[in-house]
Amino acid sequence: MNAENKSDLAPQFLGDMPTDEFSEAGQQLIEWINTYLQQIDRHSVLSGIKPGDIRKLLPTAPPKSGEKISDILGDLDKVIMPGMTHWNHPNFFAYFATSGSAAGILGELASAAFNINGMLWKSCPASTELEQVTLDWLRQMLGLPDDFWGIIYDTASVSSLHAIAAAREQLSDLRIREEGLCGRNLPRLRMYASEHAHSSIDKAALTLGLGLAGIQKIPVDEKFQMKPEALSQAIAADRRQGWRPFCVVATVGTTSTTSIDPVPEIAEICNREDLWLHVDAAYGGSAAVVPEMRHVLDGSERADSIVVNPHKWLFVPVDLSAFYTRKPEVLKRAFSLVPEYLRTQEDDEVENFMDYGVSLGRRFRALKLWFVLRYFGVEGIAARIRYHIELAQKLARWIDEHDDFERMAPTPFSTVCFRAHPENVTDTDELNKINERLLEAVNATREVFMSHTKLDEKYVLRVAIGNLRTEDRHVQKAWELIQTKLIELMK
Ligand SMILES: Cc1ncc(COP(=O)(O)O)c(C=O)c1O
Structure with a gap:
């Protein structure tokens, strides 16, 4: 200057x-x-408005000098509410x-006030440790085994993306982390999900370089649940044709009908075929908190990973997706890269959540989960x-x-x-x-x-x-x- x-x-x-x-x-x-x-x-x-109506209420250029906070708050009613x-x-x-x-809103407010970045334990020990503890509480509430390790992502789409990336990393002989997928002699990779699985699973296939051909949709029965025998047949046919099956996504609470795939049978197949089992329980998983509904997660205790969205049906404001895996070391292998400036003295003793995902920066999301779990019990x-x-x-x-x-x-x-x-x-x-x-x-x-x-x-x-x-x-x-x-x- x-x-x-x-x-x-x-x-x-x-x-x-x-x-x-x-x-x-x-x-x-x-x-x-x-x-x-x-x-x-x-x-x-x-809202009763037409496309473009809210934009018309907003100036096209940013304010040159600051405005009064009372005017900004007043525009919540005048400008925002009509388009809600x-x-x-x-x-x-x-x-x-x-x-x-209300408890979740207060948690969000406190999180915005702290404005930390929880990428490392050191960058905010309270964020890392509260995330570990609240996710362990939630794990207990869902009746999942204690070897399930948890992390918070923003959405189920991102949770499932990470699950499938870990499943891909588990194919360590293919050295995909080191050498990528293109331009060398690799088997085509295939994952499986019911034809009612959420589109986020297809998007994960797109993002991870598997292509849409890398996901095989398995037919459902009259209750819209994946047919396990069709899954077995698809895997066998793929193996015969040279594909390399690596992952199955089962859904507990599909988006259209909330059907529940037969996870115990699917887990059996995954075990036999040595495939990663990811359970997408983004919506339905929360129901397992109700003792008489616990059965919806039957078989999920055998999964390699599972996602449940507290921002869907656990009264936590968007965004908060809880992801659990019993193989955090594989997830870490898929994503950990530590530039010099992010090294800390505590690295050997603590969890640095940046090692387990694409994004470095992390909001203090656990606060709102903590507020909600404590307030309602x-x-x-x-x-x-x-x-x-x-x-x-x-x-x-x-x-x-x-x-x-x-x-x-x-x-x-x-x-x-x-x-x-x-x-x-x-x-x-x-x-x-x-x-x-x-x-x-x-x-x-x-x-x-x-x-x-x-x-x-x-x-x-x-x-x-x-x-x-x-x-x-x-x-x-x-x-x-x-x-x-x-x-x-x-x-
Ligand atoms: C079964 C299922 N999985 C995943 C998602 C995606 O959720 P998110 O918006 O958290 O990415 C949805 C959304 O409704 C869903 O129904």
Whole structure:
């Protein structure tokens, strides 16, 4: 910087927001959040705006000089709220309904205040050690064995990517870490997942250089669960044709129907074939906290790795994905690279989480998990998840009892897949159109938000219950709205 460019502000006017201003604004924001959550059902769950509307409310260039924090906070209402889809809304039933919790929000706030980077133990011992301890608590809550070692990533997509990278690294004779995959004489690698596995598994195949041909989709049975005998056959056929099978991904709670792959049988096959077993329990795994639902993770104790997303159904704000493996040394071999500037005296005694993944920098995510686990307790979390499952089972019964609706998949968790099927309509295309229009009509009210899937070319509606604020009356109202809209459509 030359002399002419030097700061025109005296040092006392540099630095951060004055503490009294922060305190006042902070209290205002907490009050604002409190009112927002308390009165969440005064908002429409879906925004009514058109693409580009929010951009139009925003200046095209950054502010030249600083603005008042009160003006910035005021724009939450004026600029941001009109474009919000309210995931906290009790009538949010789309995708997998998730909700952060007040305790989780406070954990996020504390994490932002500390603003540490937990790449090394030394760069923040509390972050590393709290992550180890909270993940061990969660492991116990899920009933997983004590040789499962845990790490927090941002999303299940990234957790599964790391699982598959470790599975690939386990093929140590191929020296992929050292020499890469291209331009040399290697067998083609193949992994396996059900045709209902999440697209993040395909993305992992893309990212890891396996290509889409490197993932073989295994057919499912009438309950949308992977057929183990089809898996065995696919592996045998691949071996005969010179492929090198290396990994199977089983899903506990698939994205469309929440089906549960037969993990015990799949684990048996992986054991026999010497393949890495990764379990994607991003949504369904949380249900294992409920003692009578523990069975959903049967067989997962034999997995090499598993992902469960506390940001999906454990009331921890996005983002927090819990990844466990019993082979952390393989994961470390896949990713550890330590430049000189990141060496510390404690390296031999501690865990440096940067060694176990792509990203160096790591947020202090464990704080929000710690806040949530402590605030609700294991029983409090189990009671809330149990209630969601009960609500979904009730809705499933109403659908089963109605002549003009049918359930399209079993309901093992808290997500109900169904469609309208008026008695006089038999044509699949016509039924698809009716259900597509029904979904549009329900969502157009903006009072309820549901999503859809396709099962065997049939258009299927999904109601996912997982929100802390959802009660019996909300599910009942959604069901009434669905019935009313169908009657209107069929007039
Ligand atoms: C079964 C399953 N796995 C993985 C994911 C991806 O989750 P994330 O958004 O945390 O990457 C989803 C998302 O819904 C999912 O349903």
